[in-house]
Amino acid sequence: MATFSSSAHVSSSPCSNSSSVGFYQQKWMRVSSLHRSRRFGPKFFSLNSKSNTHSNVVCMQDGAVAAAVTPIAKEATLKKLKDGLSPPITPKESNDVPIFDINKEKSTVSITVVGASGDLAKKKIFPALFALYYEGCLPEHFTVFGYARSKMTDEELRNMVSKTLTCRIDKRENCGEKMDQFLQRCFYHSGQYDSEEHFTELDKKLKEHEAGRVSNRLFYLSIPPNIFIDAVRCASLSASSVNGWTRVIVEKPFGRDSDSSAALTSALKQYLEEDQIFRIDHYLGKELVENLSVLRFSNLIFEPLWSRQYIRNVQLIFSEDFGTEGRGGYFDNYGIIRDIMQNHLLQILALFAMETPVSLDAEDIRNEKVKVLRSMRTLKLDDVVVGQYKSHTRGGVTYPGYIDDKTVPKGSLTPTFAAAALFIDNSRWDGVPFLMKAGKALHNRRAEIRVQFRHVPGNLYNRNFGTDLDQATNELVIRVQPDEAIYLKINNKVPGLGMRLDRSNLNLLYAARYSKEIPDAYERLLLDAIEGERRLFIRSDELDAAWSLFTPVLKELEEKRIIPEYYPYGSRGPVGAHYLAARYNVRWGDVGAEQ
Ligand SMILES: NC(=O)C1=CN([C@@H]2O[C@H](COP(=O)(O)OP(=O)(O)OC[C@H]3O[C@@H](n4cnc5c(N)ncnc54)[C@H](OP(=O)(O)O)[C@@H]3O)[C@@H](O)[C@H]2O)C=CC1
Numbered sequence: 111m112a113t114f115s116s117s118a119h120v121s122s123s124p125c126s127n128s129s130s131v132g133f134y135q136q137k138w139m140r141v142s143s144l145h146r147s148r149r150f151g152p153k154f155f156s157l158n159s160k161s162n163t164h165s166n167v168v169c170m171q172d173g174a175v176a177a178a179v180t181p182i183a184k185e186a187t188l189k190k191l192k193d194g195l196s197p198p199i200t201p202k203e204s205n206d207v208p209i210f211d212i213n214k215e216k217s218t219v220s221i222t223v224v225g226a227s228g229d230l231a232k233k234k235i236f237p238a239l240f241a242l243y244y245e246g247c248l249p250e251h252f253t254v255f256g257y258a259r260s261k262m263t264d265e266e267l268r269n270m271v272s273k274t275l276t277c278r279i280d281k282r283e284n285c286g287e288k289m290d291q292f293l294q295r296c297f298y299h300s301g302q303y304d305s306e307e308h309f310t311e312l313d314k315k316l317k318e319h320e321a322g323r324v325s326n327r328l329f330y331l332s333i334p335p336n337i338f339i340d341a342v343r344c345a346s347l348s349a350s351s352v353n354g355w356t357r358v359i360v361e362k363p364f365g366r367d368s369d370s371s372a373a374l375t376s377a378l379k380q381y382l383e384e385d386q387i388f389r390i391d392h393y394l395g396k397e398l399v400e401n402l403s404v405l406r407f408s409n410l411i412f413e414p415l416w417s418r419q420y421i422r423n424v425q426l427i428f429s430e431d432f433g434t435e436g437r438g439g440y441f442d443n444y445g446i447i448r449d450i451m452q453n454h455l456l457q458i459l460a461l462f463a464m465e466t467p468v469s470l471d472a473e474d475i476r477n478e479k480v481k482v483l484r485s486m487r488t489l490k491l492d493d494v495v496v497g498q499y500k501s502h503t504r505g506g507v508t509y510p511g512y513i514d515d516k517t518v519p520k521g522s523l524t525p526t527f528a529a530a531a532l533f534i535d536n537s538r539w540d541g542v543p544f545l546m547k548a549g550k551a552l553h554n555r556r557a558e559i560r561v562q563f564r565h566v567p568g569n570l571y572n573r574n575f576g577t578d579l580d581q582a583t584n585e586l587v588i589r590v591q592p593d594e595a596i597y598l599k600i601n602n603k604v605p606g607l608g609m610r611l612d613r614s615n616l617n618l619l620y621a622a623r624y625s626k627e628i629p630d631a632y633e634r635l636l637l638d639a640i641e642g643e644r645r646l647f648i649r650s651d652e653l654d655a656a657w658s659l660f661t662p663v664l665k666e667l668e669e670k671r672i673i674p675e676y677y678p679y680g681s682r683g684p685v686g687a688h689y690l691a692a693r694y695n696v697r698w699g700d701v702g703a704e705q
């Protein structure tokens with residue numbers, strides 16, 4: 111990736127000799143991935159090198175670069191140009207290629223939430239967009255469009271959205287006013303996901319709002335996966351930007367195994383360049399997951415310990431205290447391994463275990479993540495325990511079992527709980543078990559990373575700990591949610607004349623340390639997508655590597671119809687998880703009185 115300081119020009123124009131509008135080998139509507147990074151300083155710009163080649167540009171009569179398109183979008187782009195839509199580009203100067211004006215005055219961002227009537231849109235996407243608006247993070251000119259089949263007016267969309275908007279506890283000033291202002295920027299268009307015509311209508315509406323400015327367009331596909339490709343095709347052919355960037359956020363699931371994931375990627379790439387695809391894993395947007403690299407790479411005390419030499423095991427734990435609750439239709443086709451482990455927990459593992467990246471650039475980080483994922487051993491059936499929750503009555507209340515959910519097929523064997531032991535076969539992590547545990551309908555809601563350190567060799571205080579030396583080892587806990595915290599368990603002396611040892615937590619509890627509310631993961635990720643920051647999104651080779659670790663075991667579980675271990679709703683899950691851990695001399699850190 112070429113990087114530029116504050117300059118918005120690159121030399122050697124691909125259009126310098128063109129005298130008429132023409133197409134080279136085109137890719138869909140990507141002018142460039144020019145962006146300004148919030149994180150790495152206000153004057154840092156980056157330009158994807160592909161946009162600096164002659165292969166995917168549209169040249170205008172004056173030799174300026176107008177757009178970049180895929181062959182499949184050529185027709186649509188030509189039509190737009192014929193319709194007299196000439197992009198507002200900077201005139202060519204000498205041999206420089208003008209990059210579209212990033213001046214806020216002259217550009218606009220249109221965010222289309224495809225599937226706006228759905229659960230995720232209401233629960234997460236619109237509230238996150240509002241929070242960004244409230245914080246002043248959205249560009250001056252922006253519009254939000256809802257798109258779905260349901261019939262709704264703009265007013266009805268606003269009414270629906272308004273019910274889910276909230277202001278941060280610490281920022282309530284002018285909240286109602288801000289909400290009204292935000293809602294006035296929200297519009298709705300009803301259409302089918304496979305209709306180019308309906309997306310053309312959307313395009314017209316978007317243009318009206320863009321009012322001749324450079325238009326940057328973000329499509330958030332908040333729809334079931336079976337309609338992803340139709341929606342991408344129609345959006346690309348009929349509603350992509352002709353003079354700014356076009357990006358698409360894709361929600362998981364990205365397939366259900368290696369083959370279906372590869373098929374999805376290749377279908378998406380018919381219409382999109384890889385750098386237009388923002389595969390979201392919302393766990394990467396969580397504050398404490400972001401903090402993982404900061405903790406590790408900016409504190410001298412951790413990095414030297416970050417290897418097999420000092421770390422005995424690493425545990426990645428996810429639990430929810432509710433069941434599928436209406437999402438059984440989706441869930442039954444995927445199960446907990448695909449829903450949580452193959453993506454959220456594995457992404458955390460990759461960030462935890464990767465080597466130091468060359469820089470904080472997206473590609474440098476993603477390169478390291480891929481490397482560590484590719485060093486991992488394919489998961490074996492022997493190293494997996496699966497469970498499914500069953501009905502349970504407590505305090506006079508009966509909690510339903512998984513198969514009591516009407517949307518779940520009778521007799522389903524889909525796991526709602528799984529534990530797995532994974533290994534990274536490289537020099538840093540050789541022999542260190544990375545244990546994962548994920549489950550629904552358990553006794554609590556929690557996501558955390560636990561790092562258990564080795565015993566102190568020749569510990570002078572061994573006899574003060576008794577026989578259970580595990581109780582004396584240090585443990586670092588990164589609690590992702592709830593009650594975000596980082597704490598380190600250490601041994602200390604109980605004050606007094608005797609010599610009694612105690613275990614205490616050096617505790618960074620976020621709520622106590624910071625009065626500021628922690629932003630929702632979707633806020634961070636949406637802002638990144640708008641800014642073109644790809645660091646927290648999954649690249650296709652990461653996805654391939656992730657699927658190849660889990661696909662064989664997923665196939666075996668299904669082909670052999672492995673019966674899950676049943677556990678009561680609200681319990682701690684199957685005991686099999688403890689046997690699995692014990693096989694690797696591990697004790698789950700979240701069990702026991704003192705956690
Ligand atoms: N909900 C969540 O918490 C999470 C969801 N996701 C993913 O996000 C995406 C959206 O999730 P969610 O909002 O729950 O999904 P929904 O099931 O609510 O679907 C979203 C919208 O898509 C349309 N739709 C639903 N089913 C179909 C269908 N069979 N054919 C055509 N259109 C359909 C409906 O809109 P209309 O009928 O108006 O067109 C619906 O409102 C999915 O990929 C999901 O896996 C990921 C993480 C969490």
Ligand SMILES: O=C1O[C@H](COP(=O)(O)O)[C@@H](O)[C@H](O)[C@H]1O
Nearest residue numbers: 362392430449450454557591631
């Ligand atoms: O991706 C998913 O995540 C949610 C849990 O997300 P959280 O941010 O609330 O922890 C999970 O409930 C859902 O099954 C899964 O698809």
